[in-house]
Amino acid sequence: MSKLNNKVALITGGNSGIGFATAQAFIEEGARVIITGRNQTALDEAIAKLGAKAVGILADASNLAHSTALAEKVKAQFGSIDVLFINAGIAKFAPVEHSSEAFLDEMMDINFKGAFFTVQNLLPLLNQGASVLFNTTISLSVGMPNSAVYAASKAALLSFARVLATELSPKGIRVNSISPGPISTPIYGKLGFPQEALDAFGKSISxxxxxxxxxxAEEIAKTAVFLASADASFITGTEIVVDGGILVNPTDR
Ligand SMILES: NC(=O)c1ccc[n+]([C@@H]2O[C@H](COP(=O)([O-])OP(=O)(O)OC[C@H]3O[C@@H](n4cnc5c(N)ncnc54)[C@H](OP(=O)(O)O)[C@@H]3O)[C@@H](O)[C@H]2O)c1
Structure with missing residues (x-):
């Protein structure tokens, strides 16, 4: 039986990686899906693959005018939404001593501030009983060198998610976070590291x-389907870690 039949789901950053895989999974479960992205060509390519049950809306998460316009477009086209997956995010790594204000602003603007105002603008469109999901990270729970800004941006998101769960509970809206461990997606190619360094990092993390x-990405998408659906009807205000078991024993083996 389809778990998301007749539901409307919005996924930010849905043209790639986890967001794209989740769009595919939501559609397989019967949902109509709106994906956002910051690049029209990438959005068009994703929509061509996702098919007729998907719509793409250009919206840079770090641009507050875009998130206002996003809500207006979604309202005009769909009226309301049942699932909101705040997934758009970037990851950049640098030691604290080499982290500039611009470096911090870029990551906080997309990963936290953009997420916050996207949610705020879309709040009036959330149906009774809707499900809101955040894509956080296990990095917020550990002291991985060079991840201070990234980890803090996602820790802020997790705190926000918990508070939102309390504020939206009177409407029966559930709010949860998924904290992935290392997931094979294009995000690693965007780090700006040479292939050799990426390979060494991948081997070490694995x-x-x-x-x-x-x-x-499909394994995270399955978690998102679960949390978005009635299967998770008594789950709110929490974080599901999907990390292959890094956090349970982070020492080298
Ligand atoms: N992969 C992992 O190991 C991992 C682990 C923990 C958490 N996460 C989180 O998972 C989420 C998805 O990442 P991913 O691994 O699937 O990477 P990805 O393939 O790079 O996907 C990220 C998506 O977010 C979009 N995006 C970035 N900045 C945006 C902005 N300003 N406005 C709108 N869209 C924007 C990207 O668009 P472009 O294609 O234009 O860049 C892309 O569609 C991120 O929030 C990331 O922090 C990933």
Whole structure:
């Protein structure tokens, strides 16, 4: 039986990686899906693959005017939404001593501030019983070198999600976060590291997971389907860690 039949879901950053895989999974479960992105060509390519049940709306998460316009367009086209997946995000890594104001602003603007105001603008469109999901990260729970700004941006998101769960509970709206471990997506290619360094990083991280590998975007998408659906009807205000078992034993094996 389809878990999201007749639901309307909005996924930010849906043209790539986890967002794209989740759009595919939501559609397979019967939903109509709106994806956002900051690049029209990437959005068009994603929509061509997702098919007729998907719509793309250009909206840079860091631009508050875009998130206001996004809400207006969604209202005009769909009226309301049942699932909101705040997924758009970037990851950049640098030691604290080399982290500039611009570096911090870019990551906080997209990962936290943009997420906050996207939610705020879309709040009036959330149906009774809707499900809101945030894509956070296990980095917020550990002290991985060079991740101070990224981890803090996602920790802010997790705190926001918890508070939102309390504020939206009177409407029966559930709010949860998914904290992925290492997931194989295009995000690693956007770090600006040479391939050799990426390969070494990948090998080291894989060896730290109990399952000895990166996860897939589809594995996060399945968690998103679960949390978005009635299967998770008594789950709100929490974080589901999907990390192949890094956090349980972070020491080298
Ligand atoms: N992959 C992992 O190991 C991992 C682990 C933990 C958490 N996460 C989180 O998972 C989320 C998805 O990442 P991913 O791994 O699937 O990477 P990805 O393939 O790079 O996907 C990120 C998506 O967000 C979009 N995006 C970035 N900045 C945006 C902005 N300002 N406005 C609108 N869209 C924007 C990207 O668009 P472009 O294609 O234009 O860049 C892309 O569609 C992120 O929030 C990330 O922090 C990932």
């Amino acid at each position: 060896s730290k997971t109990l399952l000895g590998r990166f996860g897939t």
